[in-house]
Amino acid sequence: MARAVSFNRKTFNTVLAWSIGLLIFFPILWTILTSFKTEGQAIADPPLFLMFDWTLENYAIVQERSDYLRFLTNSVIIAGGSTLLGIFVAVPAAWSMAFVPSKRTKDILLWMLSTKMLPAVGVLYPIYLIFIELGLLDTKIGLVVVLMLINLPIIVWMLYTYFKEIPSEILEAARMDGASLRSEILYVLTPMAIPGIASTILLNFILAWNEAFWTLNLTAAQAAPLTAFIASYSSPEGLFYAKLSAASTMAIAPILILGWFSQKQLVRGLTFGAVK
């Protein structure tokens, strides 16, 4: 990085990188633009890029037709709840693995990750039955628990890698200073691990927000989050593009905005703590 690169080379790289970046971003951009068109303009031939009559009517229609706010609230509760619950369970576990490693620590960690590989469909029906039995079907609490469980291995893993970076001498110093285990975790470990914990929370919030197997199969009307909201638009023919776009934009906007404001933690979190 410390090398002088010729101006031309840098210009070329910049143009290339921006073109590719925009190309990758284009589907999202196009969706957002289309959401402001009328249905007619949305399928105009040739496609209209910016020169169209901007309108907000699609958003109004979508909100009216499918009560966006209720789905949004459900998404926030489910994604937020499962993430926080996961953190709560995972912090102690990650602490033990990082600071009191035993011969089996690595095996346990890998085993935890391997539970992620359990194909969800394989166990869909049993979970379905259990949910009916416990009255959890189509409840937010049920989804919070399930999403917490499927993300738990990743949360533990990420926290583990972040905790590992903290020198164990500092925790020993706290112990010598008379800190109980609780104080040690509360006053020393957690503050030092805040950036890592923030990244973990963010990433898992996004994963839970976007999770579409369990949320689609275990909810009906009451607890359905945005994944279900959008799935209800899955068969519009041509004429509904603008509304589909508005609904899509509404479903992804919270995460895009969140991502925009927390780039640093996100970039760190997106690597799952696995690469420095």
Place this chain on the structure above:
Amino acid sequence: MGRIVLEKVTKKFEHVEVIQPLDLTIEEGEFVVFVGPSGCGKSTLLRLIAGLEDVSSGDIYIDDQNATDLPPAQRRLAMVFQSYALYPHMSVRKNIAFPLKMAKLDQAEIDRRVAAAAEVLSLTDYLDRRPGQLSGGQRQRVAIGRAIVREPSAFLFDEPLSNLDAALRVGMRLEISELHARLKTTMIYVTHDQVEAMTMADKIVVLQGGVIEQVGSPLELYRNPRNRFVAGFIGSPKMNFIEGPEAAKYDAHCIGIRPEHIGVSETKGEWKGSISVSEHLGSDTFFHVHDTGLAETITVRAGGEVAFKHGDTVYLSPRPEMIHKFDAEGLRL
């Protein structure tokens, strides 16, 4: 307060016995230094006393109370780590106050003690900085400050100066010695630095391979090393060891003579040889003399202003009363 007794303490990692059955008594107010080659178990022994590791067998008493099963927080000991182990997210003030906060002292008392410690360690101007904004020496002082505020029964230091440069090290060494003189609290100090051990200790514990080779005051160890290992380990430059016929003259398997106990002359002496290397330090000069007819190169210490140089022929005479004799097992005769 601060009497520490180890009885038959051992420590195994996996199946390796890192500390072999070991007895040691550290008296109240003593400054005890653990020395020994790298990997001999100094840190392990210190951590056993601290409670950061469990003993595999044996007992540890602190102030006549059996502390073997007490967690570190309840042993009333303070430790200063080699890496300082300061809390990076807390200011200097908070770092020093942390043990007091854990002990649930009231805020006024905490402020008073932190101010006093800062005063002693000249940290008053830095109290609101983070550790990351301090120099190595200052960090070291914060670590010491954090240790002294809670008025522990004993201080444990694990190579606290090894990350400092030479000049700072001398300064901090003096500060720690002064601190000990003032607080009169027991201190246990791990180092592999000769000079630190000799200058600071009331009592030196020489370790090798998890075994105590000898315990004694610096001068005792210097004068009467119990065996060849201690003789070679204490003192700098190292004692000369001579085996073979020359040793046989003294009825020993091996004799040892310190460089400072050998006289140098141009004209006459016991061993004639020539200087292979001479190191002039200003105050002292060290000669390495070979071709003496002995198998070993002999190191000699002379005054600062001697005029010998590389290749000169010299005569060496050891002071007979200063010769140490060892048997084939290395034990002193």
Place this chain on the structure above:
Amino acid sequence: MATQHSRSAARFMMAPAVMLLLAWMLVPLIMTLYFSFKKYLPLRGGDLGWVGFDNYVRFVSSSSFWPSVTTTLIIVGGVLAITLILGTLLALLLDQPIWGQGVVRILVIAPFFVMPTVSALVWKNMFMDPNYGLLSYLWEFFGAEPLQWMSHASLTSIITIVSWQWLPFATLILLTAIQSLDHEQLEASEMDGATALKRFWYIVLPHLSRAITVVLLIQTIFLLSIFAEIFVTTAGAFGSKTLTYLIFQRVLESQNVGLGSAGGVYAIILANIVAIFLMRIVGKNLDK
């Protein structure tokens, strides 16, 4: 660091996570095994008794089984190959000094934040629709016949959509790894006269091996179970039925729980084979 106190505390603190995951794994697994040996049709009589290995035999001998395995492997393999290759190239590019690097990085990682149902819907309708999709305009613009994406190129479509979603992840991990590469090492090899290609092959690529493993592991975990992308686009038609989707259909659409459960057991076995294989690599790489 390890005293009896901290060790027992550690065990105690690990217990909730371990027990939760153990329950999450074992309870449904045992139930799935149980159902897989039954003829169980919730809407047509419920539990119709034990049938031994019938379901297993029927599941494998159904004409959809092998195609679904192949489809799964093609999708997973295709996405992995595309994201790894493009991701590496993109990471190399983004590692170069450019203006506005931060913004470009955001643009590149944005697809990761889009929920799978949305990206599948948007791609299916607004890009791949044979009449109104943007890609059709593009094809027409160049005088070509617009493709019937979903029906004639279903796998290509799905691989495209999923790759678009996962490219950001691969790029970011690889970029982070490239940035940690010791640039003096590269300069030294340049002094030794190594060409750019050789430098990439002998220095950059080996350095990336750990990152590549991570990408492989994490993506495989997620890709083996992709669901929404198929549910929303083709609903399993046109040869795009993965093992996951096949089982989903058996259980929920044809309401044959016994048969679906036997399929689930196969899927679990398949996932475990992949898992053991991957864990080996990762376990080795973890030690570094």
